[in-house]
Amino acid sequence: MRKPIGVIDSGVGGLTVAGELIRQLPKEKFIYLGDTKRCPYGPRSEKEVRKFTWQMVNHLLERNIKMLVIACNTATAYTLTELQEQLSIPVIGVIEPGARAAIKVSQNKRIGVIGTEGTIQSGAYPSALKTIDQTIRVNGLACPPFVPMVENGILEGPEAEDIVARTLSPLKAMNHIDTLILGCTHYPLIKHLVQREMGGHIQVISSGEETAREASLILAYHRDLEAGNDIPVHEFYTTGDMEKFRLVADRWFDDPIQFLELVELEHVKSSAYY
Numbered sequence: 001m002r003k004p005i006g007v008i009d010s011g012v013g014g015l016t017v018a019g020e021l022i023r024q025l026p027k028e029k030f031i032y033l034g035d036t037k038r039c040p041y042g043p044r045s046e047k048e049v050r051k052f053t054w055q056m057v058n059h060l061l062e063r064n065i066k067m068l069v070i071a072c073n074t075a076t077a078y079t080l081t082e083l084q085e086q087l088s089i090p091v092i093g094v095i096e097p098g099a100r101a102a103i104k105v106s107q108n109k110r111i112g113v114i115g116t117e118g119t120i121q122s123g124a125y126p127s128a129l130k131t132i133d134q135t136i137r138v139n140g141l142a143c144p145p146f147v148p149m150v151e152n153g154i155l156e157g158p159e160a161e162d163i164v165a166r167t168l169s170p171l172k173a174m175n176h177i178d179t180l181i182l183g184c185t186h187y188p189l190i191k192h193l194v195q196r197e198m199g200g201h202i203q204v205i206s207s208g209e210e211t212a213r214e215a216s217l218i219l220a221y222h223r224d225l226e227a228g229n230d231i232p233v234h235e236f237y238t239t240g241d242m243e244k245f246r247l248v249a250d251r252w253f254d255d256p257i258q259f260l261e262l263v264e265l266e267h268v269k270s271s272a273y274y
Helices: 015-024 046-061 073-086 095-105 117-122 124-132 146-151 157-172 187-198 208-221 242-252
Strands: 005-009 030-034 067-070 110-115 137-142 179-182 203-205 235-238 260-262
Touching: 005 015, 005 046, 015 030, 015 208, 015 242, 030 046, 046 067, 046 073, 067 073, 067 208, 073 095, 073 117, 073 124, 095 124, 095 179, 095 203, 095 208, 110 117, 110 124, 110 157, 110 187, 117 124, 117 137, 124 137, 137 157, 146 157, 146 187, 146 242, 157 187, 179 187, 187 203, 187 242, 235 242, 242 260
Parallel strands: 005 030, 005 067, 030 235, 110 137, 110 179, 179 203, 235 260
Antiparallel strands: none
């Protein structure tokens, strides 16, 4: 029996990771759960983020998943270690893969990170980067307007361009970074706007590709890669507005998402949450 891989996010942003996972692991079945009803997670307390994350995890554990991908930087920052310690399946986040990808391309070892308030305040990216290379210099910037903008489908046009320009102006004024990590999985949906605003000389990094590569390596190590020839049917769930979810999903995926359901997580037990 094919065991699926679970992917969780605070909303639609994790679709950028899910798309890369599906591309690199075409034989695997994925179940995606986006908590759009309670998005964004960035301004929330660590306690709230942990509670909401465990609710999503418990929901997917009931589906007998073989691996969990936390496609949310804030949830990764607050819960990755805890989930890895308490679950019997492999659990990966998006922060360490993003840090590795940035270090590979940076020439001057000066790296910028943009993310939610929670991710930036956690210090997770500077910690991950300096664990790999102590000489890396990191500048972080919280970008609170970006997640609501993406969740509402504002991905193009003058309004989107204005929001991006105003939000990034403090980081752009620093001038010295040569690499910028999109420290939120919503941000690749506006990567073109960020790249345009920061300039072509800046390498803009998202963690999806590196996260998918790590998932593949871990599954191969555990000899748990799917070997079947049938085409998997992926499942996508949201806790909030299905039409907004579908709008962004259809823009990100080449093929329209056919399977989409609403989940009421308040009714999901959270007994594994400590």
